[in-house]
Amino acid sequence: DTAVSQTPKYLVTQMGNDKSIKCEQNLGHDTMYWYKQDSKKFLKIMFSYNNKELIINETVPNRFSPKSPDKAHLNLHINSLELGDSAVYFCASSPSSGGAINEQFFGPGTRLTVL
Amino acid sequence: GQNIDQPTEMTATEGAIVQINCTYQTSGFNGLFWYQQHAGEAPTFLSYNVLDGLEEKGRFSSFLSRSKGYSYLLLKELQMKDSASYLCAVKGRGSTLGRLYFGRGTQLTVWP
Helix, strand or coil, rough: CCCCEECECCCCCCCCEEEEEEEEEECCCCCCEEEECCCCCEEEEEEECCCCCCEEECCCCCCCEEEEECCCCEEEEEECCCCCCCCCHHHHHHHHCCCCCCCCCCCCCEEEEEE | CCCCCCCEEEEEECCCCCEEEEEEECCCCCCCCEEECCCCCCCEEEEEEEEEEEEEEEEEEEEECCCCEEEEEEEECHHHCCCCCEEEEEECCHHHHEEECCCCCCEEECCC
């Protein structure tokens, strides 16, 4: 059973298009995250939701809009895609947002290529 | 701001020991993680330190010195499958609670 799953695994699209990436976790965790990993492998947090509530919103263009319909799902919608959006996007989840070890579990990633 | 520094690349031979260093300067500290990431795959958790000292887990150990802003990951009896990127990440506290700040990763290549 997959703990954190993402769809699609690969996404190739044209500049200017709008696309969505979906994430689901079956670990019963309260907190979910979106990370972007660029071509230099730098992994940077974008957003975090705790029980459907946005708790982290790093400096991200407002073309990126996360949505959490329930605590097991966190989707990422991207409007007006640009070349610089090409990266691997990882979803992650953790039991809560603070406290103790609170290890984050990562999904397999979505490789987005904008042409 | 957050600054996490680790070497870009390291190489070692099978059976050897390698130490990957990480130094950090962060506005808040609530623990340090090491993750392993194989090419094209997701990062997977290796270790967590929040107090000073050494944590040992099989062939992998991780050390933390909070006063020096320093950690290392020690890999013993290296195997070919240990070839991967190793990511150091600091967990924030206070206004940065819940955030993990990652270094750029150290690409380790293990040669036969």
